[in-house]
Amino acid sequence: MSSTLSHLDKLENQSIFIIREAYSQFRDVAILWSIGKDSTCLLWLVRKAFFGQIPFPALHIDTGYKFKEIYEFRDKYAKEWNLELLVARNEEAIAAGMGPDKSKFNCCNELKTVALKQAIAKHGFKALYLGIRRDEHGIRAKERVFSPRDEDFEWDYKNQPPELWDQYKTKAAEEEHIRVHPLLGWREIDVWQYVQKENIPVTSLYFAKNGKRFRSIGCETCCGPIDSDADTIDKIVDELKTTRISERSGRAQDKESDYMMQKLRSLGYM
Amino acid sequence: MDVLNFVIVGHVDHGKSTLIGRLLYDTESLPPDKIEEISKASDGLGRDTEFAYLLDHLEEERKQGITIDTTQVFFKTDKRRYVIIDAPGHVEFVKNMITGASQAEAAVLIVDVEEGAREQTRRHSYMLALLGLHQVIVVLNKMDLVGFSEDRFNVVKKEVSDWLASINVAVDVYIPISAIKGENITKKSDKMPWYSGTTFLDSLDTLKNKIPPENKSLLFPIQDVYKVGDKRINVGRVEAGAITTGAQVKILPTGQTTKVKSIEKFLEDTQEAIASECIGITTEDSVFLDRGNIICVPGSEPHLTDRVKANIFWMSKRPFTKDQKLTLRCATQETTCKIDKIARKINSSTLELIGEDADDICNLEVAEVIIKTKKPVAIKDFNDVQEMGRFVLVRDENTCAGGIITTEN
Known part of the structure; x- marks a missing residue:
């Protein structure tokens, strides 16, 4: 007998295994839902893992600078999928006028990382599911599937725990929370092929209008569209098979300086 | 299209990250903006374009010119897709190398032909053998530094093959390369006409995928139990064999038997699941299942024991001493344990x-031990079913050792 599982089946099974491992250990968890393709794909897998009844909240970190399509998509599917939706905003920083014009580094840190810290403190989450992938960025490629953060949210990237044979880190007292990364081994094209196969809804921002589409979505202020005529999922998959442009080429925080992503992430950025 | 995961191991500075960078570059797997990024970063540190920076993304890695943590990158050939796992070669980061190697189906051992086999060359290859990774390609790198000499190649090849033979690793493929110059990586080098073998890239295409143990007897460890509507769904991953509705099954450690009533997947109607599938099951009788229970077939059961004989490798700077309590985790089973006997360590x-009949185990040592578990565990010999023949030991919530079960009693 030979293996009948396709590449996407294998990825799906591995992700569901990870999702269930984390829930069996933590119970007090939330899924971070940015409404982008990756975290929406993750949400889809979480629905599968729990037979359609997700036993924990979906957390949206809202910087106030998101596209209107993001808010519309969020509210529509939160209802349709019966999600317990939590929206976290760093209201103080937003009121004080924090924005990318001040400093991109501070803006990402204040409106995303700090807002996340506030939400974790408020709800007492011990673990968070995140849809990051290794092929997005060299720093994310160094991640573990279960990745601890200390009380200051710091990622000790120079001394990560060993991770063998799907035996993942258990939480020690001094660790604030564990980041769980079920999509770490997926590539961008895997996500889109899975979206295609499963017919997962994604926001319209990904589809080309007037020769432009978004390939990676963050805040409206800090991400730009790419040149593309891909206005359907099939065309996006075809485009990715041939493109040599990197996925996050439209994302400002990757370009600010050589190590900005590392510095942001070591402070607790996603 | 198939995907194959392979790890690149070897001593520090023997050229692992450079080889991967070269492979990505020559197979045009790199977006132009990534090439620009590394050439800018190399400039910033006053160096020529450094292929290793494609993987060494941490500031500390680039400044010190070493790999700290394992990373994974993707590329493809006409034949299939690859996940390359880069592992650090410094003795300080062996646990990261093991993390990388534990996820691989094959390995590439890189040796600096000028330096020959060094401490991590030997340690890494020994760890590969211990982890059951027997599919290995050896590349002898930096041929440009020895004037592409066939004699030097043969001397180091003999040194490495003698070592590998001593740890029972059989390797057929030895390739002379220069990662930095791109010799014998994706195309045959004209600098080494004496070499008649394949290029590195063509050799990769001959590696075989690991097949999950579908043809073994069923092993289905329970991961969790969910109440969905009025059903109690016992979820987990089939680690070996297959499970079908209506099958008579036995539950370990209780020994109860029941029948599989249904196999549950969200919005799917399915009657069978095979190794590596994540599913849920419901049972005919209202048996109480819990995480760590093992579902198997009566008559083809794994060994149930509280005494585990194993080879363990210690990955923590804090040594093990016999008074310490550990937790053993094998598949979803978890129990406290102690190490009763450290028969020998190397x-x-x-x-x-x-040492023999030792009292402690230190970082990077491999020990033959007998573990006494508090609760009985269901185990297999590693050579029979790897998924249930290996375990980790956890101390204070940190994995401190990995173990390979040598015999079942």
Whole structure:
């Protein structure tokens, strides 16, 4: 007998295994839902893992600078999928006028990382599911599937725990929370092929209008569209098979300086 | 299209990250903006374009010119897709190398032909053998530094093959390369006409995928139990064999038997699941299942024991001493345990015997031990079903050792 599982089946099974491992250990968890393709794909897998009844909240970190399509998509599917939706905003920083014009580094840190810290403190989450992938960025490629953060949210990237044979880190007292990364081994094209196969809804921002589409979505202020005529999922998959442009080429925080992503992430950025 | 995961191991500075960078570059797997990014970063540190920066993304890695943590990158050939796992070669980061190697189906051992086999060359290859990774390609790198000499290649090849033979690793493929110059990586080098073998890239295409143990007897460890509507769904991953509705099954450690009533997947109607599938099951009788229970077939059961004989490799700077309590985790089973006997322990690079009937195990040592578990565990011999023949030991919530079960009693 030979293996009948396709590449996407294998990825799906591995992700569901990870999702269930984390829930069996933590119970007090939330899924971070940015409404982008990756975290929406993750949400889809979480629905599968729990037979359609997700036993924990979906957390949206809202910087106030998101596209209107993001808010519309969020509210529509939160209802349709019966999600317990939590929206976290760093209201103080937003009121004080924090924005990318001040400093991109501070803006990402204040409106995303700090807002996340506030939400974790408020709800007492011990673990968070995140849809990051290794092929997005060299720093994310160094991640573990279960990745601890200390009380200051710091990622000790120079001394990560060993991770063998799907035996993942258990939480020690001094660790604030564990980041769980079920999509770490997926590539961008895997996500889109899975979206295609499963017919997962994604926001319209990904589809080309007037020769432009978004390939990676963050805040409206800090991400730009790419040149593309891909206005359907099939065309996006075809485009990715041939493109040599990197996925996050439209994302400002990757370009600010050589190590900005590392510095942001070591402070607790996603 | 198939995907194959392979790890690149070897001593620090023997060129692992450079080889991967070269492979990505020559197979045009790199977006132009990534090439620009590394050439800018190399400039910033006053160096020529450094292929290793494609993987060494941490500031500390680039400044010190070493790899700290394992990373994974993707590329493809006409034949299939690859996940390359880069592993650090410094002795300080062996646990990261093991993390990388534990996820691989095959390995590439890189050796600096000028330096020959060094401490991590030997340790890494020994760890590969211990982890059951027997599919290995050896590349002898930096041929440009020895004037592409066939004699030098043969000397180091003999040194490496003698070592590998001593740890029972059979390797057929030895390739002379220069990662930095791109010789014998994706195209045959004209600098080494004496070499008649394949290029590195063509050799990769001959590696075989690991097949999940579908043809073994069923092993289905329970991961969790969910109440969905009025059903109690016992979820987990099939680790070996297959499970079908209506099958008579036995539950370990209780020994109860029941029948599989249904196989549950969200919005799917399915009657069978095979190794590596994540599913849920419901049972005919209202048996109480819990995480760590093992579902198997009566008559083809794994060994149930509280005494586990194993080879363990210690990955923590804090040594093990016999008074310490550990937790053993094998598949979803978890129990506290103690190490009753440390029969012998060896240096994982020289294989030198360090002690017999020892009292402690230190970082990087490999020990033959007998573990006494508090609760019985269901185990298999590693050579039979790897998924249930290996375990980790956890101390204070940190994985401190990995173990390979040598015999079942």
